Amino acid sequence: MSRWQLQLSRRKxxxxxxLGATAVAGLLxxxxxxxxxxxxxxxxxxxxxxxALSYSGQQGRLGATMAIDDVxxxxxxxALGGAKFDPMLGDAQSTPDxxxxxxxxxxxxxxxxxxxxxxxxxxxxxSQTAARYDLPYVVDVGVVDSIVTxxxxxxxxxGPGFGVIAKTALDNLVTIxxxxxxxxxxxxxxxxxxxxxxxxxxxxxAQLPDRGFQVLETISHPTPTREFDNVVLKIKAQNxxxxxxxxxxxxxxxxxxxxxxxxVRPKGIYSVLGGAASSYKFVKEFPEAxxxxxxxxxWFDPKNPKAxxxxxxxxxxxxxxxxxxxxxxxxxxxxxxxxxxxxxxxRAKITQALASxxxxxxxxPYGPTKFVDGQxxxxxxxxxxxxxxxxxxxxxxxxxxxxxxxxxxxx
Amino acid sequence: MLSPVILIxxxxxxxxxxxxYALVALxxxxxxxxxxxxxxxxGALLTAAMFAAFFAFTLxxxxxxxxxxxxxxxxxxxxxxxxxxxxxxxAHGEDRNFLLVTLxxxxxxxxALLYFFRADTRTINLPYAFDVIEIGPAFVAMPRIIAFxxxxxxxxxxxxxxxxxxxxxxxxxVAKEKLGAELCGINVAHIYAITFGLGTACVAVAAxxxxxxxxxxxxxxxxxxxxxxxxxxxxxxxxxxxxxxGGLCVGVVESFSSIFLGESLGQIGIFIMFxxxxxxxxxxxxxxxx
Numbered sequence: 079m080s081r082w083q084l085q086l087s088r089r090k091x092x093x094x095x096x097l098g099a100t101a102v103a104g105l106l107x108x109x110x111x112x113x114x115x116x117x118x119x120x121x122x123x124x125x126x127x128x129x130a131l132s133y134s135g136q137q138g139r140l141g142a143t144m145a146i147d148d149v150x151x152x153x154x155x156x157a158l159g160g161a162k163f164d165p166m167l168g169d170a171q172s173t174p175d176x177x178x179x180x181x182x183x184x185x186x187x188x189x190x191x192x193x194x195x196x197x198x199x200x201x202x203x204x205s206q207t208a209a210r211y212d213l214p215y216v217v218d219v220g221v222v223d224s225i226v227t228x229x230x231x232x233x234x235x236x237g238p239g240f241g242v243i244a245k246t247a248l249d250n251l252v253t254i255x256x257x258x259x260x261x262x263x264x265x266x267x268x269x270x271x272x273x274x275x276x277x278x279x280x281x282x283x284a285q286l287p288d289r290g291f292q293v294l295e296t297i298s299h300p301t302p303t304r305e306f307d308n309v310v311l312k313i314k315a316q317n318x319x320x321x322x323x324x325x326x327x328x329x330x331x332x333x334x335x336x337x338x339x340x341x342v343r344p345k346g347i348y349s350v351l352g353g354a355a356s357s358y359k360f361v362k363e364f365p366e367a368x369x370x371x372x373x374x375x376x377w378f379d380p381k382n383p384k385a386x387x388x389x390x391x392x393x394x395x396x397x398x399x400x401x402x403x404x405x406x407x408x409x410x411x412x413x414x415x416x417x418x419x420x421x422x423x424x425r426a427k428i429t430q431a432l433a434s435x436x437x438x439x440x441x442x443p444y445g446p447t448k449f450v451d452g453q454x455x456x457x458x459x460x461x462x463x464x465x466x467x468x469x470x471x472x473x474x475x476x477x478x479x480x481x482x483x484x485x486x487x488x489x
Numbered sequence: 490m491l492s493p494v495i496l497i498x499x500x501x502x503x504x505x506x507x508x509x510y511a512l513v514a515l516x517x518x519x520x521x522x523x524x525x526x527x528x529x530x531x532g533a534l535l536t537a538a539m540f541a542a543f544f545a546f547t548l549x550x551x552x553x554x555x556x557x558x559x560x561x562x563x564x565x566x567x568x569x570x571x572x573x574x575x576x577x578x579x580a581h582g583e584d585r586n587f588l589l590v591t592l593x594x595x596x597x598x599x600x601a602l603l604y605f606f607r608a609d610t611r612t613i614n615l616p617y618a619f620d621v622i623e624i625g626p627a628f629v630a631m632p633r634i635i636a637f638x639x640x641x642x643x644x645x646x647x648x649x650x651x652x653x654x655x656x657x658x659x660x661x662x663v664a665k666e667k668l669g670a671e672l673c674g675i676n677v678a679h680i681y682a683i684t685f686g687l688g689t690a691c692v693a694v695a696a697x698x699x700x701x702x703x704x705x706x707x708x709x710x711x712x713x714x715x716x717x718x719x720x721x722x723x724x725x726x727x728x729x730x731x732x733x734x735g736g737l738c739v740g741v742v743e744s745f746s747s748i749f750l751g752e753s754l755g756q757i758g759i760f761i762m763f764x765x766x767x768x769x770x771x772x773x774x775x776x777x778x779x
Contacts, residue, residue: 128609129706171608271753299752302610304703307502307630308747308755315495328612339619340628 118164119155119423121146121413122184122192124204125406129172130302131197133327134353134402138196138218139167141406144391149414157421163414170200177204185211190423191416193409196402197326198222198273205233214416214429218409219376219402221351222273226452232425234432234449236409237376237442238457244281247350247374250461250473252289254348254372258484262319262345265291268309268333270325271298278324278350294318303329306336313337319345319485323352330354334367345485347371356462356469359398368464370486372472376401377460378441380477385441408440412447415439443477498627499744505633507740508640509698513713514720514732515644516691522727523664523684526580526587530571532714533598534689538564538696539705540602546613546700553613554635557697561690568689573682602707610706618701636698643694644733647687651729660684664727716743716756719763725776735774738762 123142126135146163154160166187168180177200184192185207191214195201201220208215209230217225217235221243226235238246255262267282269275279296286293294316297309310333313321321344323333330353337343347355347370354360355373378385378399388407389399397403412435417423420431438446444456461473463482470480513535520528541560545551551559576594580586621628651657662670663680671677695713703709720739724731739759746758766773 128607130610132609297752302704303752304612305506308499308744309752311495311498311502312748315492328610335619339621339630 117158117161119158119161119417120164120166120187120189122168122181122187122189122194123165123410124168124170124177124180124184124192124194124200125196126170126172126176126200127167128169129176130328131172131326133359134196134400135170135172137398137400137402138194138406140392140395140397141403142193142218142410143167144388144403145407145410145414149410155414155417157418158423163410168194170195170197170204172197172200174199174203176200178207180204181207181213185213189213190425191216191413191428193413194218194406195220198225198277201225202273205230208232212425212429214413214425214432216409216413216432218406220274222277230452232429234452234454236412236440236444236447236454236457237405238459239453240277240281242457243351243374243459244278244285246459247348247461248282248285248289250374251291251348253473254461254482254484257482260290261485263290263292264316264318265293265320265322266313266316266318267293267296268313268321268323268325269296269298270301270303270329272301274326274351275301275324282322282324282350291320299325299329301326301329304332306333307340309333310336310340310342313344314340314342317344321347323347323349323355326353327357327360328353331360331364331367334360334371335364338367341489343486343489347486349373349375351375351459355464357398357400358469359400361464361467361469362398365464365467370464370483372461372463372482372484374459374461376405377443377462377471377477378404379443380471380479382441382443384439388441404441408442411440412437494626495748497625498629499748500741501624501627501629502633503741503744504737505629505637505740506744507737508637509695509736510713510716510720510739511733511736512640512643512691512695512698514717514724514736515647515729516688516695517714517717518721518724518727518729518732519647519691520685520688521721523660524572524587524681526584526591527718528685528688529588529591530594530598531591531688531692531717532710533595533602534564534568535692535696535710535713536602536705536707537598537710538693539700539703539709540606541693542697542700543611543613543705553615553697553700554639557639557694560693560697564693565686565690567686569682569686571689572685573678576685577678577681599707606707608706610704612704613700615701630702632698632701639694639698640733643691644729647691648729650687656680656683716759719759721773722763723766723773725773728773728775731773731775 125138127139146165150162154162166184166189170177170180181204192208193216195204195217196219198220201217202225205215209232215233221240223239223241267279269279283293323330349355352373355371356375361368392399392403415437416428416431416435420427433449436446448455460471460477462469463472465480471477472482517531542553542556545556546553576590579590617631620631659675659680663677720735724735742758742762743755747755
């Protein structure tokens, strides 16, 4: 055999093997694509469904699973051949550790993204754990600003953070107080002592004096607390014009009921992210304690037919349409849109798609999403007030359904 | 801050809360006084009783105050059986073993509750839980007044049993001189079990008084037992009057420290008092001098 022949055959061989390899790779690849079509898209849905925050957690899970059912019923993720969402439901047990453990499990199970967390403290640690695995994490509620200021590339918050909420709340408080002829000058803050309540109290303490309010006292309490007698005694002694509570559902209800019981009636109860202040559950169960309470909180877009339809569906299930429900509903839709555009369950691609999201199919009054460093720029709270047996939006004017009643009329 | 508008309600709230602490401490001190053991399962039994009261209300619709009359005897029987058939035989009369057995029992009970009912915090809503009675400048919540009255009644009943009945005399005899009592024909194992049952019944009544205004989860009892230990040390180990007065003191101290130091730090006052008592009067207010 001559050298030439050998070379030729080697070239031939190389050429044919290269072709063959491509073909084989193609063949191997084809079933992979076929498999992906219709295969489920695994996502983690994390909420504190047991423990002190279980009510909120269960409401959050309700919103998330309704959105997942809606996405699946309307044909799944079309870019992935109609792949359906396969949720892995996690229970953070109302603790940051519990949240971490669930994210670890979700990562091991191969989810492509996680939605939820609810409480700030849980969101902070769960998103950090997710970041270790480059796992996209959509925060449903958690409002502490450091959730999105730690430079984590995987973490996105659909709703507003403290900074925006506190500013809106204070602007609106000044507006309401000015309209009423400035009856309120002194304030007492009652807050729970974890990341959410303590952070908010700090912000309010820094900003209220600049707006002409004097903070008489700031009282912190743990979650859970089952007795507010001494807190209310202190309120009674200081007799502030305004009481600002910042705590979770159970404690909020208890505080309001104890104030009613001890006949403590300031000129207004103005909560910032009050755990119960704009909850239909609270208004229905304790209408007298809830009357005239104002709140600056997450609220759905009352002019959006999709939101009203969702409200009806939730109420038809015998559940209350609380903010946890529509925040989670929207967060899941946001993720579905991102996976649709990423056309992949690859974590990095989903993260990229979330970062460039301009999603407007949600039920919140935010406009299309636009993330800067993980924070949705359009996210903002509204002001509500309990009037009669309903919760009315009192500010901003374009969504308002009633005028604020302030100061509270005497009992 | 020190106006009567604050002081009087704070003292009243403290006394009412302290009464329930006292009842938990009564059970603990009784068991200590007779068996000379510290019952580490006390908190777990309290939690179990709170769950029982919770489910009696939610499933059977039994008002917690009525449930006390059912759960008291039931938990007396449970306590009797625990001591007679588990703790007593397992401890072989060694103090050290009593500690370990009750500690083990606590772990088993707590984890069984956790397994069956999960970590959820549960509460009940009674229609009259927010009714108030005016006492001077204070509006005192109805459940607290009921609890206060009930604790005084239970303490009086306990005192009567100890003072006037044969069983009470036997319990006191065993507490003072076990061997002597045995020689006089007293069945010590039976008396031990009765005492343990009485202590457990106290806890069951306390649970029924707590549940209208408190929450229950598998670790809810722990908070009370830590306080109860303080009360037992404060009042003097084994003293019924000491437990009652110690409990009321602790309630008032807690009420004031939560007003002046804040709700999150409310219990600091109790434990400062605990340390001070240990330093200044190690035998407690009513305890026998060593």
